[in-house]
Amino acid sequence: MSSVLAPRPPARKSFRETQFEVREEAILDATNRLLAIKGYEPMSMDDIAAEVGVAKGSLYKHFESKDALVSAVMVRLLQRTRLALAELATLATARERLEGLLRWTLQERLAGAVPHLPSTSQALRDSLLGHRLYVDELLQLSDDVSALIRDAKREGSLNADLDDEFILYTFYARSCDPTLDFLRQGGSIPDARIVDQMVAACFNGIGAAAPAASQEARA
């Protein structure tokens, strides 16, 4: 009673608070996992609850809705991505930083992370755009990547004929490219080789580097 008005130091978290946060992380992890495997619509709150090992009702003490939960997963993913990008700042050229970011993203997906996936589901996209935090994070990341693209063009390491906006969206699309899942499921190409080829194809395409001379003779 006497302590009610005493200013408590905000530093130390109670055991219960810690437990709560640990569980919340577990929920986010489980959702991320299921999202990567099943996709947005087919993943039910029952699925998540079972994966975490918690009652479905309890999920709603942490997140007010399925959309909010998924949104939180995506926000965390975007934050991590920006962090990874910040750590790539040591690389010399913008081109290297772009390649590094794509490589990082693909490796994350191989490790079970959900793709950035604005692509996957129209309904999900609409839902996400209603969440302020998500939109803010996405805009910040897009700003960072756009700046990289401009720098790389100035370096002369990106095709100047392509629009910046085109390159930005293409970059996102490569991060979410389903080719990764198809090839991994196929199983005939080792993971590292898949990533190498995807990065190479993003920047150099699937065509031969130099136009083949034999082609002219053929016609």
Place this chain on the structure above:
Amino acid sequence: MSSVLAPRPPARKSFRETQFEVREEAILDATNRLLAIKGYEPMSMDDIAAEVGVAKGSLYKHFESKDALVSAVMVRLLQRTRLALAELATLATARERLEGLLRWTLQERLAGAVPHLPSTSQALRDSLLGHRLYVDELLQLSDDVSALIRDAKREGSLNADLDDEFILYTFYARSCDPTLDFLRQGGSIPDARIVDQMVAACFNGIGAAAPAASQEARA
């Protein structure tokens, strides 16, 4: 009565039969449209019925389930794609035929067709793989495209360092690339230019054609 045993010429279709087929086409068209807009799971049979202007129950006289209906849409799409590929046989090189097919697919999508979309939904992919006709068509198309890829490599017009399987899946992924939708929604790049850049980026990548000499000096 007397005509019951007489062999009727199978040639002429009754008015009712024609009507039935016309309506079936309309159902497939509407489903295709909604599929492109909303995606598989969010699209309900009610939506389809409303779009066609027919009672929901009637849909089940044409297709035994939602899955079967969607499967029929995809089969039709694959057949059209193979037809388009056949018409590209007049082009001189395999590389040109590949480029032409990608271009054709992207233009179809601009015109409202659904992407080939094995990517979109995991649940849909599983469902489709249970439909014999779909799997057959997909295998045939894949065989055709794989042959093209081998030919193009022989021409020297595709990067020989990339696995054939990688190129095949990448080609599919480019056909379904969400970049198209993002850019179209953005509205700042004309449709024709979007397609041009997507085809160019698929074969030549987003990197500069020749490695910039200035880059060396920079480090």
Place this chain on the structure above:
DNA sequence: GTCTATACTGAGATAGAC
């Protein structure tokens, strides 16, 4: 064959005991 009406299921969300 097409319509209206309805059965049935799955899933998001809430209520109330502990």
Place this chain on the structure above:
DNA sequence: GTCTATCTCAGTATAGAC
């Protein structure tokens, strides 16, 4: 805060009249 039990609603599929 977590659990069990339940509400509500949307969506697939079917039944039955015409």
